[in-house]
Amino acid sequence: MQTAAERATATGTSRQKFRVGVVLLDNFTLNAFSGFIDALRLAADTGGRSRQIECGWVITGHGALRASCGLTVTPEHEPVDPAQLDYIAVAGGNDYMLRRQPAWLDAYLRAADGAGKTLIGLCTGTFNIARAGLMDGRPACVHWNVRDEFIDQFPGIDTVSDNIFLDTGDRITCAGSTGASDLALHLVRRHCGAERAQQSLRHMILNRQRKASSPQPQFASGAGAIRDGAVRRCINLMEQSLDVTVPLAELAARAGLSERQLARRFHDALGQPPSRYYRHLRLSHGAWRLVHTTDPVMQIAVETGFADASHFHREFRRRYGMPPAIYRKAATRREPHGARKA
Template sequence: MRIHSSAFHYPPPDAPNIAPTPLRVGIVLLDQFTLTAFAGFLDVLRLASDYGGQSQQILISWKVMSVDAEPRRSSAGTLQTELSDLCDLTGYDYVAVCGGNSYTDTTPSKKLSSWLEHAYELNVKLLGLCTGTFAIAQAGLIRHETVCVHWNVIEEFQRQFPKIKCNVDNLFIDAGKVVTCAGSTAVIDLALYLLIRHYGREKAQQALRHMMLHNIRPARLPQAHFYIDLNPISDLRVHKAVHFIEQRIDDFPSVSSIAAHVGVSPRQLERIFKSSLNMTPAALHRIMRLQYGKWLVTNTQESITTIALSCGFADSSHFSREFKLLFGQTPRVCRNR
């Protein structure tokens, strides 16, 4: 007997004391897959699969695959070999599609799409890890569900799939037949969530201790993002510049380097920002830092001084003043609400 739920919350810790049916999980690696998403997800399964820490596939079995069993190179350049081809899905509970840096490829594998369609028809739950959600969407298997994507790729996802609702206010979203995850370390939380669903909280705690982690983050925890909504902005140069700044939030690039990246002069860049966003690149960077600071204020117990320094402010007073100007309240008031 398996315990299934499409809710966004964790199942109760007092799961019934019954002999669980072993889970079968397939993991498909896409080109330029991210190592953290792949290894984090698989390691949770491995650590919980037996009782003696021997990595035996007793409670959980898994198979790592690729289209035509081709080796897959990760986004870090390492090569994953000895992969299986897309297999017969009989008896499988989950298929996880692990993506990475190939999400801009809009010509998906027809073989993969067809295989995912078959999995969907067999009621095998699909897991989109990192940008693996793009492949599931390309197969036409996301209909009315809201999906979770990493804040760094939401703009591209919206461009490719304008009719699909997506957000960055979750680490992952369980919508029933399709579960989507932002990627990175959030896949660990997703894998732990699956353990709780099928085996109870104790099994998840076993994996948690082995990985030297302290807690299981809930699905509804917002991503630590500083995403700027550019949907109303049609100038692609602004999109490119903002993305460039996002990648360098800890070390603000000079206006000349941003302009060079976009292919305009510094003066042109300032004019573009003024007409599209009514602010300078430096002001945008400050807003991003404050948004990240607000996330830290509301989602961690770090001191305001530590948060201020983490966000690039000289001291907590400067941070608090800027915070209140943008959000209408001080960091302490925001935390206590």
Template sequence: MSPTPAKRAVANPAAPARLRVGFILANHFTLTAFSTFVDTLRLAADEGDGSRQILCNWTVMSASGHPVRSSCGIEVLPQAGLSNPAKFDYIAVIGGLLHKGPQIDATTESYLREAAAAGVPLIGVCTGSFVLARARLMSGRRCCVSWYHHRDLIDEFGDIEPISDRIFLVDGDRITCSGGAGAADLAAMLVSRHVGEQSARKSLNVLLFDAPRPASSTQPAPPYVLQGASERVRRASLLMEQSLAEPLAIEAIARRLVMSARQLDRLFQAELGVGPAAVYRAMRVEHGRWMLQGTTRPIADVASLTGFADSAHFSRAFRKQFGMTPSQWRQRLAQGPTELVPSDDTASSERRIF
């Protein structure tokens, strides 16, 4: 006799969905953030690969009904107009490019305020958090934002606390997510909460994620904020921040800011007490320290990913900044949690850059 197959729960098409999410796509939204979020719901919604909206339900809404163009140029056709917010357990705004004109129209912004007044939890994914903030729906809140847009949030909103050391954040009835692959982890958290942990794990396994990551999981790069710096110095530091593995020449950074390398050096010296090259090097070493602590990568790989010619160059710079070698730092970490304090040999102005 053949073995009796194990019984398993079967989704009931007649039962109401346990998790209902309404999506609003901002102009030039990030396709990855949307697709990983909605696919996590899709894979949890039905048995096998049926993709029926049984346990989970999702609706892409729009005030105009016109296709919404993503940042990569692919357009998505909304399924419905702006529906009664009470139909949803959550309304998620998927953001994208910040500086390509209005992200949403006035009608959609009013709809989000209506949803908030009705007590429907709002989710901001990627720069969807900026959409919520511009609608004055994040005042006094903590907001998870990608390290890439950390400074943008600080510059635009003075009453919101930016959090860039985790992948998503639940602050009452506001949930914000840094975007990218983190959208799948956020969606899995919602699936686990409303449908079940096994369904959440199934979704992520099919998407080739090892396991759900908690909200406190760190983003793959930390923010480097130059405290009290002028706009031009911050813009220069952002260019550095975006090119850690393949450092830009200081002359190239200056050209991007329409100034000479000498002018840029004087600006950094006046505001930070050190030149841009020193700031860039400190930034790369700090990023290397973060990778040594947050990953198991070999030191040679860390050196390469922070733009150093080899591990010897990285080790010398690390020792100068922190008073010990990368190997010694990892040995200390193996003994338990510890804080790495900049070396007294490092110039005081350079030690307080970040």
């Protein structure tokens, strides 16, 4: 069966090897959308000239759409006939908790699926594909920050949050953020070859393309199994504020509890007070940075919420049994080809 790009090539109208239609939704996440499109754009032509030669894309949607950052975008096209495309990507965003979506989106995605097209969930676009009933029997890769909500809305779908994206053939789901660029490069490499993917990387000043199995930097392992919703919400807040510690009083207020109630519920759920668990998250983040970046220890200490390198060193050694520098060297020996900072 010919791809849409192959059919265009056969008629002499294009040499595109694949073509993607991106459906923008209101409140979409700009980083995931722009990273995905730019990785395609920089691979499609030479010299960053943006001509759709090696691959193609069309940005679609209904009317003016506002990104979650406030930028307003007006797509040139309404959603196009799936027969003209090889992939349909849904660029979701901050409206994933609404639990409803336009009827036209359900109909369009089902038509694309019926035409045998691969559906891509960018960021929370996976929520929209699942809401249309098109993720049944397939695992979904979602960002760790929305995993609880996805499980709550779609309890029958196997949910993955330790990959940056997941390609299962007719569905590709992506946690979003910078992982969307890696997903686009995955498609470029598949259809256009490694050199085109490398060309895009060079233009984006990135050192490497991450694999789908690359981990999401998350540090609250096992938090998904915690039944107490207030504790899970506090853990999510902690993970989003690893550089500047959120005071216990603020955590409690945002959870709708007193400090004493929150401390008791943390102890019931995790066997430790919030402050100790917070320190655990910050140290886990520091350990991840030591292995996956070349940042100086002093910088990591400050950016994980410690007063200085000495404080970080002392707490890190107490937790891991060795100083940060030794931990980094040991990890490098274990994984000589491990990921370094892009």
